[in-house]
Amino acid sequence: MEASSIIFSDKPVNVSYDGTWYGLLTAVFEAYSKKWNVSGFVVIDRESQSDFFAEKVIVVTDEVKAQRVWLGLKKKVPKENCIQLYRCYLSEMTGMAFTIFSCIKFYFSGFDSPHLAYGNPDVLKINQTSKMVYREKHRMEAFVRFQRTADDLYYAGIEPDFNVIPLLSQHFAERYADQNWLIYDIKRKYGIYYDQDKVEEITLNFSNEAGAKTSVKDVFHDSETLYQELWKNYFKNVNIPSRRNIKLHVQHVPKRYWKHLIEKK
Amino acid sequence: MSERLHEKLEILADAAKYDVSCSSSGSKRKNHNKGLGEATGSGICHTYTEDGRCVSLLKILLTNHCIFDCAYCVTRKSNDIKRAAFTVQEVVDLTMNFYRRNYIEGLFLSSGIFKNADYTMERLVSVAKKLRTENKFNGYIHLKTIPGASDELMHEAGLWADRLSVNIEIPTESGLKLLAPDKNIKDMIEPMTYLKKEIIRTKEESKIFKSAPLFAPAGQSTQMIIGASGESDKDIMHTANKFYKGFNLKRVYYSGYVPISNDNRLPELGSAVPVLRENRLYQTDWLMRFYGFNVHELLNDQFPNLDPEIDPKLSWALRNMAFFPVDVNTADLQLILRVPGIGVQSAQKIVGARRFNKLGWDHLKKIGIALNRAKYFITCNSPITDRKDYTEAKIRQFILNESRSKFLTNGGQQYNLFG
Numbered sequence A: 001m002e003a004s005s006i007i008f009s010d011k012p013v014n015v016s017y018d019g020t021w022y023g024l025l026t027a028v029f030e031a032y033s034k035k036w037n038v039s040g041f042v043v044i045d046r047e048s049q050s051d052f053f054a055e056k057v058i059v060v061t062d063e064v065k066a067q068r069v070w071l072g073l074k075k076k077v078p079k080e081n082c083i084q085l086y087r088c089y090l091s092e093m094t095g096m097a098f099t100i101f102s103c104i105k106f107y108f109s110g111f112d113s114p115h116l117a118y119g120n121p122d123v124l125k126i127n128q129t130s131k132m133v134y135r136e137k138h139r140m141e142a143f144v145r146f147q148r149t150a151d152d153l154y155y156a157g158i159e160p161d162f163n164v165i166p167l168l169s170q171h172f173a174e175r176y177a178d179q180n181w182l183i184y185d186i187k188r189k190y191g192i193y194y195d196q197d198k199v200e201e202i203t204l205n206f207s208n209e210a211g212a213k214t215s216v217k218d219v220f221h222d223s224e225t226l227y228q229e230l231w232k233n234y235f236k237n238v239n240i241p242s243r244r245n246i247k248l249h250v251q252h253v254p255k256r257y258w259k260h261l262i263e264k265k
Numbered sequence B: 001m002s003e004r005l006h007e008k009l010e011i012l013a014d015a016a017k018y019d020v021s022c023s024s025s026g027s028k029r030k031n032h033n034k035g036l037g038e039a040t041g042s043g044i045c046h047t048y049t050e051d052g053r054c055v056s057l058l059k060i061l062l063t064n065h066c067i068f069d070c071a072y073c074v075t076r077k078s079n080d081i082k083r084a085a086f087t088v089q090e091v092v093d094l095t096m097n098f099y100r101r102n103y104i105e106g107l108f109l110s111s112g113i114f115k116n117a118d119y120t121m122e123r124l125v126s127v128a129k130k131l132r133t134e135n136k137f138n139g140y141i142h143l144k145t146i147p148g149a150s151d152e153l154m155h156e157a158g159l160w161a162d163r164l165s166v167n168i169e170i171p172t173e174s175g176l177k178l179l180a181p182d183k184n185i186k187d188m189i190e191p192m193t194y195l196k197k198e199i200i201r202t203k204e205e206s207k208i209f210k211s212a213p214l215f216a217p218a219g220q221s222t223q224m225i226i227g228a229s230g231e232s233d234k235d236i237m238h239t240a241n242k243f244y245k246g247f248n249l250k251r252v253y254y255s256g257y258v259p260i261s262n263d264n265r266l267p268e269l270g271s272a273v274p275v276l277r278e279n280r281l282y283q284t285d286w287l288m289r290f291y292g293f294n295v296h297e298l299l300n301d302q303f304p305n306l307d308p309e310i311d312p313k314l315s316w317a318l319r320n321m322a323f324f325p326v327d328v329n330t331a332d333l334q335l336i337l338r339v340p341g342i343g344v345q346s347a348q349k350i351v352g353a354r355r356f357n358k359l360g361w362d363h364l365k366k367i368g369i370a371l372n373r374a375k376y377f378i379t380c381n382s383p384i385t386d387r388k389d390y391t392e393a394k395i396r397q398f399i400l401n402e403s404r405s406k407f408l409t410n411g412g413q414q415y416n417l418f419g
Helices: A021-033 A063-076 A079-090 A096-107 A121-143 A165-175 A208-213 A224-238 A246-252 A255-260 B002-014 B088-100 B117-133 B151-160 B173-179 B185-208 B233-247 B275-290 B312-319 B344-353 B361-367 B392-402 B408-418
Strands: A012-017 A037-043 A055-058 A153-158 A180-185 A190-194 A199-202 B057-061 B106-110 B140-144 B163-165 B220-226 B251-256
Touching (some): A012 A021, A021 A037, A021 A063, A021 A096, A037 A096, A063 A079, A063 A096, A079 A121, A079 A165, A096 A121, A121 A165, A121 A255, A153 A255, A224 B088, B002 B057, B002 B088, B088 B117, B106 B117, B117 B140, B117 B151, B140 B151, B151 B163, B151 B185, B185 B220, B185 B233, B220 B233, B220 B275, B233 B251, B233 B275, B251 B275, B312 B392, B344 B361
Parallel strands (some): A012 A037, A012 A055, A153 A180, B057 B106, B106 B140, B140 B163, B163 B220, B220 B251
Antiparallel strands (some): A180 A190, A190 A199
16 A cells, blocks of 8 residues: 555554665654554564554655654754664664654654653663663674684674674774775674775675585685684683682673684684 | 794783783774774773683783792792793784784783893883884783883883883782882882873873874773782772872772782682672772762771672661662752662663653662662652661661672682681
8 A cells, every 4th residue: 555545644554664774764754744643663575463453554765754854863862862773773673663663753752852761661662772782782893703714804703683783884994994804694694894995785695515615724814723722722821710700701701602702612 | 833822822821810900991092094903992801701800902921030029929030930931023913913803902011020120111112112113003002011110111101002000019018018028119109100290291282282192091000909918998998099099090900819829928828819809899999980989988997898798888878877868859960879779870860861750669660770779768759668767787687688799609708718
């Protein structure tokens, strides 16, 4: 059904969008301009429970409309609170699109400094979720372990809880400005590649055949094993056994990250 | 060759690990020359050891040969251990290669004192210089300054390093005399005084000239060993306070003494590391730096030691019941910060949120404050209150019954050894 065909504003509306951030912001724009009574969001082509009684509309992503919402938000709340909404979007949690929508609605409702209303459940939820995503981003900045390949690419595979790759580009590009690197999200099957000039999003086709023919020795740089061994050795020797505290250790380095950490493998 | 490198790393990382500082924050060095690394953020812990400590820097000694004989130190002259020394190039290569793989934030380089102070300091400085100039390395560098080194070398160290530190190690002068006869307090204070002046001077300069070179942008820090010389908590924290106030130190670290010697001046081998006491001291340090507490309020002649069972803020509150109850809907931020169970972030959230609606217990809980402690000290928008006329002893007992400190299962006994 076309978005424009909705006339009754009081009937609940279930909004379908393409799952992108701009798509979600476009949906917010449409909901405002058409005064929809939004009951939920559905990503097109993704199976999900939808409200049987609600009207369904499909929103077509429009960068200009999305930008208008984004710029409007920036006038209402500090930049950090705008970014919080984006981080929440990257959490990929069920129902988060609706929380983001409700929170944006509150930010536009006319209160002074609405982002400080921690008593409002949506504002609080956005704050808390954003913190979780931020922590995951920070963890990836810590836990990425580059391996130098024979052709001088520094490669790292990651499997973060949330989709934090878009939040990592700037940090790694600034820090590792003089080396080619690739950080790849194995679970979500895409990554970012830096060629000492710019960062690009890429997807890889790992063919099994190629993997079987090349041995680890051919893939990695001559010095790679040495430095991995030195690092493991260093890690072992900075530990103070009489202060042993495994509970704290696991709290800081949860087990699900171990398989990509050289020193914990 | 790689075998010898492995052995050196083992010896010289092992010897450096008792220095607890691993901070890589507080600097503002950008990757300005498209080189490697930056040190602008709040620092990253890249991993944690099995003792739960953060690993952020490659922390090593240049050498563990030492002419000093400090009783509390593994590297002391009279200790029969394997000795080793890195070349300057080896340290540079390790730092660059670890950094490129995102293992570390940078280098923390210390050293045993070989030949004399200046000779040692010169070698440390040359590592930092080589990293910065030949290798365009912009990651974090923390250099240990050697007591007694010349002003010229201290100055050069400040030009290349982000942070400099002299470890005071023993909080009282008498303790230092007893345990480190080769050291004197003057040799440690002088470089601190020089650095303080230089840091202030270069900061002023950079306000006028944008291009003025950085000088130890992450400031200086120091460390004290806890439980090696029979000192009180008051001795430690009053000394720490002097360093924060008198020398503008960024951090003072407290390192529970790990027994490494059967010297009868020290706790015997096998006695437990005072981790609980260490924790209480850090809590006190935080109260001084972020919560507006004066050190005399927390530790004084009447209360020279911290209470191992409860945290120092709760301890202070129970001694000062006249301050309470605090009404979270009206009180100043400074007062809310003094409530047990409310941290800095929660206090700020309370002050932000109460403009929209008066806060009740439910709001406070959702904001994340520890009500099990806070409820005895506050009133909010609710007729229900846990502030009946309980005595301090009663409140203390209630709180202790409800929450078991994570340290008390193995820590209670240990505290007695040092208490």
